[in-house]
Amino acid sequence: MTTTRALFTENAYHNLLPGRVIAHTPEGGVVLEASVFYPTGGGQPGDSGRLEWQGGALEIATTVKGEAGAIVLVPGEPSPLPPVGSEVLQRLDWDRRHRHMRIHTALHLLSVVIPLPVSGGAITAEKGRLDFDMPDAPQDKDALQAALNALIVQDLPVSETWITDAELAANPGLVKTMSVMPPSGAGHVRLVRIGVGEQQVDLQPCGGTHVASTGEIGPVRLGKIEKKGRQNRRVTLFLEA
Structure with a gap:
């Protein structure tokens, strides 16, 4: 199966773009040549939305990683698929994705105000x-x-x-997560930086989608801090708007 170009890493704000179908999966998924849909990974859910083409449309419930770098769009229910080779319009559920972006960036900041090793994490559109x-x-x-x-x-x-995989290996302090290793193996690793120069507050490997500036997150509220095991505590944050 052919590798899908990940348009969301080039611009996380892409949400309505044309695409071309290059494969179907045996389970009824659709693989595009280039995808605005983010696949489940790193605690961030796969994107949902809709594909439209001449004579048809398909609701996408989620997106997952396939074989050999393919990104698979998973329909909400069994439906006729756009033919291989056909041109489609990718229409992202932008409100849901944007909330994922706001929360994901807020979690990076949470790891700044609580400078301890991270043993797990998860994102929804609400928290x-x-x-x-x-x-x-x-x-x-x-x-x-x-x-x-x-x-x-x-x-x-x-x-x-x-940075290169070798540079990451030489700087293990960049990795805050204990349970999820940063995406590597392709020879290079993406680092997400918050702030610049003397105002830089965070720099860590991440393959997820983020807002362009922290002000876009809006106010957040911390929920109950729960004990999860002998040494682990779970901190939940909620978007206030």
Whole structure:
């Protein structure tokens, strides 16, 4: 199966673009030559939306990674597929994706205000959470929430850079996650940077989608901090709007 060009890594704001079908999967999925749909990975859900073509349309429930770098669009129910070779219009469920982007960037900032190893994480359109190697609960959750929102309102730019696998191996401190290894093996790794110069607050490997600046996240609220095992504690954040 042919590798899909990941348009979301080139511009996370692509949400309505043409595409060409290059394959169907045995399970009834669609593979495009280039995809605006992000596949499930790194705690971020796969995108949903719609494909439209002359004479038909298909609702996409989620997106997953296939073999050999393919990105597979999974229909919500068994339906006629656009023929291989046909041109389609990719219409992303943009409101859902944009909320994923806001929450994903907010979680990077959460790992700044709680500078502890991360043992897990997950994102939905309503909330996100990180599990920290945190034997003792924080004494002042309100102070953490205030620090997080203070970073958000600074409207720090969010950008990316690329390093080689070897450079990442030589700088293990860049990796904050204990349970999920950053995407590597292709010879290069994408780093997401928040802030620039003296105002840089975070730099870590990540293959997910992010907003262009922290102000776009909007205010967030921290939920209950839950104990998950002897040393792990789960911190959940919610978008306030």
